Amino acid sequence: MLLADARSLCPHLRTAPSDPLGDLAFLENLAVWARRWGPWSALDPPDGVLVDVTEVAHLFGGEKAMLEEAQTVLGRQGLAARLAIAPTAGAAWALAHFGPERAVLRAEDDGAQRLSTLPVAALRLDPDILLLLRRLGLKRIGNLYDIGRDTLQRRFRTHRAPASNPLVRLDQLLGRVPEPLLPVAVTHAPLVQRRLMEPLRHRSLLDRVVEDLAEDMVRELEGRSEGARMLELGLWRVDGEAVIRQLEMAAATRDPAHIIRLFGRKLDDVDAGFGIELVRLRAPWCETLPLSQADFEAAVENHGTGLAACIDRLTVRLGKHAVRRPDPHASHLPERAQTWRGPLDKAVLQEEFAFHARPLKLLDRPEEIAVLYATPDGLPRRFRWRGAVHEILRVEGPERIAPEWWRERSSARLRDYYRIEDGQGRRYWIYRHGVMGDGRGQDRQGSAPQWYLQGLFA
Numbered sequence: 001m002l003l004a005d006a007r008s009l010c011p012h013l014r015t016a017p018s019d020p021l022g023d024l025a026f027l028e029n030l031a032v033w034a035r036r037w038g039p040w041s042a043l044d045p046p047d048g049v050l051v052d053v054t055e056v057a058h059l060f061g062g063e064k065a066m067l068e069e070a071q072t073v074l075g076r077q078g079l080a081a082r083l084a085i086a087p088t089a090g091a092a093w094a095l096a097h098f099g100p101e102r103a104v105l106r107a108e109d110d111g112a113q114r115l116s117t118l119p120v121a122a123l124r125l126d127p128d129i130l131l132l133l134r135r136l137g138l139k140r141i142g143n144l145y146d147i148g149r150d151t152l153q154r155r156f157r158t159h160r161a162p163a164s165n166p167l168v169r170l171d172q173l174l175g176r177v178p179e180p181l182l183p184v185a186v187t188h189a190p191l192v193q194r195r196l197m198e199p200l201r202h203r204s205l206l207d208r209v210v211e212d213l214a215e216d217m218v219r220e221l222e223g224r225s226e227g228a229r230m231l232e233l234g235l236w237r238v239d240g241e242a243v244i245r246q247l248e249m250a251a252a253t254r255d256p257a258h259i260i261r262l263f264g265r266k267l268d269d270v271d272a273g274f275g276i277e278l279v280r281l282r283a284p285w286c287e288t289l290p291l292s293q294a295d296f297e298a299a300v301e302n303h304g305t306g307l308a309a310c311i312d313r314l315t316v317r318l319g320k321h322a323v324r325r326p327d328p329h330a331s332h333l334p335e336r337a338q339t340w341r342g343p344l345d346k347a348v349l350q351e352e353f354a355f356h357a358r359p360l361k362l363l364d365r366p367e368e369i370a371v372l373y374a375t376p377d378g379l380p381r382r383f384r385w386r387g388a389v390h391e392i393l394r395v396e397g398p399e400r401i402a403p404e405w406w407r408e409r410s411s412a413r414l415r416d417y418y419r420i421e422d423g424q425g426r427r428y429w430i431y432r433h434g435v436m437g438d439g440r441g442q443d444r445q446g447s448a449p450q451w452y453l454q455g456l457f458a
Contacts, residue, residue, distance in 0.1 A: 030079075031184045037070060040183040042089075048096070050089050050181060057085070067102040089181060090173040091115060094122035094141075112174055116142030123169040129159075133166065144170060190224065190283045192216040199238050199275020203267070206235075206276065210263055213281040214256040227252025227289030233263060235270060236278035243270055252287040311343045332401050334362055334454060357419065359429045359455030366452035369430065380418060383430065385453055390422040398432070413449070419457070429455035 007013050023046065031041040031049045037060075038051040053066070060066035067083045074081045084095035086105040095103040098118045105114055115122070118141050120133050138144060144152065144166060152167040159165040162172065162179075171177040192213050200206050210233070221227060229252050235243040245266040253259070314323050324340040331337050372382040379395045397418035405412075413434035421427045434449035 028184060032186055037066065042181040042183050044093065048093065050092065053085060063104045063106070064102070067104070071102065087111065088173060088175045089179055090124065090169065091175075093124060094118050094173060098122045112145070115173060116140065116145065120144070120166070123166060123173060124163060125166060125169060126163045129164055129166065141170070141173075190217060190220045190226075190228075190286065191280065192220060193278065193280040196277050196279070199272075199277045200279075201272045201275050203270075206267065206270070206272070206279075207260075207264065209279050210267070210281075211256070211260050213279060214259045214263075217259070217281050217283060218254050218256045221254050221283065221286065221289070222291065224286070225288060225290060226286040227254050228259075228283040228285070229287055230283065230285035231259065231263075232282045232284060233266075234278075234280040234282070235272075235276050236280075237272065238274045238277055241273065245270075248285075252289045254289060315343050331404065333404065334358070335366075336404075359427075359457045361456045363454055363456075366431075366454040369451050369453050371430070371432075371451040380420065380430070380451070383420075383451065383453075385428075390426075390428075392420050393423055394421040395419075401431075417454075427457035428453055429457065 003015065024043075027043055027045065027047070027049065031043055031051075034041050034049050034051050038053045038056055040052050042050045044050050057063045057066045060069055063085045067085065070083055071081055082096045082101055084092045084099060084103040084105070086092040086095055086103075087107045091105055091111060094115060095105060095118075098121065105111055120138060120141060120143075121130055122141060125133075133139075138147070149167060152170075156165045156167060162168045168177065172179040194209050194213060196209070200209065213233075217228070217231070229249055231247045231249075233245045233247070235245075237243070245263065247259070247262055247266065249262075311323060311325070320342055323343045325343055326338045327341045329337055329339045367385065370384040371380045373380045379392075379397075381392055383390055383392065395418055398416035399418075401415045401417065403412035403414055415431045415433055416435070417429060417431040419427065419429060430451060430453045432449045432451055434447070436449060
């Protein structure tokens with residue numbers, strides 16, 4: 001009713017503002033806490049929690065003892081609860097809302113007869129459907145048994161949603177059709193902390209601890225491929241008091257310098273008291289943030305390190321013969337497209353070659369594969385590699401690479417490279433070594449071509 005009408009009936013009525021999001025958050029925490037009675041739980045808004053207690057009740061002394069314990073524990077938390085155990089979620093909901101305070105319905109019991117005396121509201125239907133059923137004189141679940149399934153099917157055949165179809169809800173209640181439930185997923189917020197051997201009282205030392213925590217948090221977020229949208233910094237003093245500073249960002253970030261700079265403004269009014277002995281940084285709100293390549297040039301400017309400096313240090317420590325760097329080489333053959341030279345050798349200028357798409361990973365040596373194809377010059381359809389058979393769904397090619405006649409014998413065979421994709425989305429780089437009837441090969445009689453796998457695409 002309206003608040004004015006309620007106060008006219010009860011002048012001393014106490015009111016509080018509604019908080020739907022807060023109620024939902026409390027219900028989620030309650031569902032996680034309720035897993036002490038089962039392996040998983042699900043929400044039943046606005047005021048219910050479903051817990052899977054299959055083969056668990058014997059650990060508590062039976063179903064009745066389990067419900068008594070649950071009601072006692074919930075009462076200690078200040079919660080009034082109505083509890084029920086049943087073979088289906090719909091039956092448990094119906095008994096908890098319209099049955100006794102603690103109800104147990106076992107699988108061997110006659111569930112249809114036991115639930116027939118409950119009102120049709122126990123079927124979790126929409127208000128307009130409930131009003132329609134009451135106008136038709138169907139006030140109990142048992143009344144639906146009497147009119148038959150065909151009548152209900154004809155009357156509600158256009159209603160697709162379960163909450164609008166009494167027949168679907170009835171089947172879910174009795175376990176004739178499954179009712180999917182979404183378990184509550186527990187997510188642990190990233191957290192890093194420092195327990196200090198000596199309490200901190202000076203701001204400079206506190207800033208140093210915050211810097212260390214920010215770097216630890218960034219490493220934790222990188223491992224999860226996430227960025228922080230909200231951070232909470234907790235400072236626990238020796239006298240037991242806690243100071244919490246919260247920081248919320250406009251976009252997900254993993255920049256330690258940005259985090260330190262923002263927290264620096266929020267620590268000006270912190271009273272350390274007799275000292276701070278524990279500092280904790282937590283990220284309750286995170287979003288997906290893919291990994292990105294760092295700026296090498298900026299790293300050189302900021303830290304004085306780079307690739308050249310790294311090579312110098314390795315050369316001094318390991319010796320110049322233990323360090324090699326790749327050098328591009330003018331050749332279309334993949335295994336000859338680069339050479340290795342010493343770190344201090346002068347680079348040789350080579351002509352730039354324009355290549356087609358090349359895989360990110362090349363095998364050290366091409367591995368021979370067995371390929372099935374329709375015609376000798378046709379596209380590959382299936383191949384076997386390392387004992388597994390792969391069906392080829394997409395093929396691109398061929399890219400023909402002729403042998404280097406000025407380096408190889410006249411019997412060298414050309415290659416036809418193909419970019420292929422199998423049924424699981426994996427992409428490979430294979431090539432056919434030789435062409436049927438080319439008169440080349442070991443026997444020089446036009447032996448059958450051979451197939452090799454040389455690279456893997458990302």
